[in-house]
Amino acid sequence: MDFxxxxxxxxxxxxxxxxxxYGFGHINSTFCLVLKDGGKQTRYILQRxxxxxxxDVDGLMNNIxxxxxxxxxxxxxxxxxxxxxxTVIPAVDGKLYYEDGEGxxxxxxxxxxxxxxxxxxxxxxxxxxxxxxxxNFQNQLADFDASKLIxxxxxxxxTADRYRLFEEAVKNDLKGRAAEVQDEINFVKERKxxxxxxxxxxxxxxxPLRVTHNDTKxxxxxxxxxxxxxxxxxxxxxxxPGLVHYDFGDSIRFGASTGAEDEKDLSKIEMSLELFxxxxxxxxxxxxxxxxxxxxxxxxxxxxxxxxxxxxxFLTDYLNxxxxxxxxxxxxxLDRTRTQFKLVYDMEGKMDAMKAIVAKYK
Ligand code: ADP
Ligand code: GN1
Ligand code: MG
Numbered sequence: 001m002d003f004x005x006x007x008x009x010x011x012x013x014x015x016x017x018x019x020x021x022y023g024f025g026h027i028n029s030t031f032c033l034v035l036k037d038g039g040k041q042t043r044y045i046l047q048r049x050x051x052x053x054x055x056d057v058d059g060l061m062n063n064i065x066x067x068x069x070x071x072x073x074x075x076x077x078x079x080x081x082x083x084x085x086x087t088v089i090p091a092v093d094g095k096l097y098y099e100d101g102e103g104x105x106x107x108x109x110x111x112x113x114x115x116x117x118x119x120x121x122x123x124x125x126x127x128x129x130x131x132x133x134x135x136n137f138q139n140q141l142a143d144f145d146a147s148k149l150i151x152x153x154x155x156x157x158x159t160a161d162r163y164r165l166f167e168e169a170v171k172n173d174l175k176g177r178a179a180e181v182q183d184e185i186n187f188v189k190e191r192k193x194x195x196x197x198x199x200x201x202x203x204x205x206x207x208p209l210r211v212t213h214n215d216t217k218x219x220x221x222x223x224x225x226x227x228x229x230x231x232x233x234x235x236x237x238x239x240x241p242g243l244v245h246y247d248f249g250d251s252i253r254f255g256a257s258t259g260a261e262d263e264k265d266l267s268k269i270e271m272s273l274e275l276f277x278x279x280x281x282x283x284x285x286x287x288x289x290x291x292x293x294x295x296x297x298x299x300x301x302x303x304x305x306x307x308x309x310x311x312x313x314f315l316t317d318y319l320n321x322x323x324x325x326x327x328x329x330x331x332x333x334l335d336r337t338r339t340q341f342k343l344v345y346d347m348e349g350k351m352d353a354m355k356a357i358v359a360k361y362k
């Protein structure tokens with residue numbers, strides 16, 4: 001990639017003094033660019049959007065523009081308004097991205113300065129902050145016209161469809177890996193009914209569709225580097241209509257785990273009830289009053305379901321030959337699968353305790 005061409009296409013001024021890979025996302029390719037203009041340095045986040053996953057980049061970028069404009073408006077007057085959401089820098093031709101003629105779709109954001117993205121929780125209070133931030137995110141979009149949004153990945157959290165894709169991957173067994181992962185395959189099959197539960201409640205009209213983030217990982221919230229308050233929800237590629245459970249559950253999946261997503265030593269992996277409680281407290285404080293009883297009732301289950309879904313996705317990708325999630329070593333998707341299933345198993349044993357915690361913050 002020629003970063004100087006990119007600089008020109010986005011009309012950036014100054015001398016490009018650094019361009020390096022950045023962050024730990026599994027989907028897009030992210031770079032940090034540093035430009036020096038006189039005595040002033042400005043940082044930008046450049047991303048090559050993964051357009052084999054996000055097929056409609058134009059629609060995706062329109063989504064992001066709508067959502068960030070909406071959030072910025074909600075924060076008008078706040079001294080921190082410039083950091084409250086992502087700022088898309090359009091290309092000089094006015095488009096929200098630049099396509100380089102070789103199928104690379106590039107977009108640019110202002111770097112949200114003086115923040116940190118955490119890969120693992122360091123202090124339980126951070127989960128309360130995370131919960132409050134994603135509850136608030138959902139609140140801020142409660143009056144947003146969802147019909148403006150395209151579905152950037154159709155059926156993204158359609159757990160029944162995820163199960164179907166898993167079955168297809170087992171059947172095709174493209175890499176001849178199914179035999180070595182029979183235990184994991186059986187683990188999924190035994191829990192098939194779970195994948196239909198929330199979808200059934202949605203169909204019955206008991207659960208409403210909202211505008212949700214859908215990828216509420218800890219590292220998709222930027223915390224203030226000094227006082228660790230929530231500053232900016234990022235990674236807006238999957239903002240689209242969804243259930244509250246997708247956001248609540250996915251945060252617990254990653255944030256309340258006691259180990260890394262690809263930890264090999266499964267004895268280190270547990271869903272911490274302390275962290276679950278902190279997140280619940282934060283989330284309920286900002287959006288609990290907006291949720292109906294059925295939504296609240298299924299919050300604990302959603303933590304298990306979203307973890308299960310993610311494990312199914314990692315396993316499916318492993319069986320398909322690692323074509324979706326970025327991997328850094330051959331069996332990483334299998335390691336990721338195993339941590340997710342360990343968490344699911346652990347949550348099954350802790351379900352009553354999780355329910356009692358949610359009831360406390362209702
Ligand atoms: P992916 O979809 O691949 O996860 P993200 O949009 O989450 O990509 O970006 C990856 C990482 O880059 C984030 O976890 C965060 O550390 C960093 N990042 C992304 N956007 C910004 C930004 N505007 N300012 C500062 N850091 C950012
Ligand atoms: C991906 O983009 P990133 O790394 O924040 C994935 C999520 C998974 C997560 C697992 C668009 O999130 O759905 O839960 O990996 N994003 C997409 O860590 O598929
Ligand atoms: Mg991300």
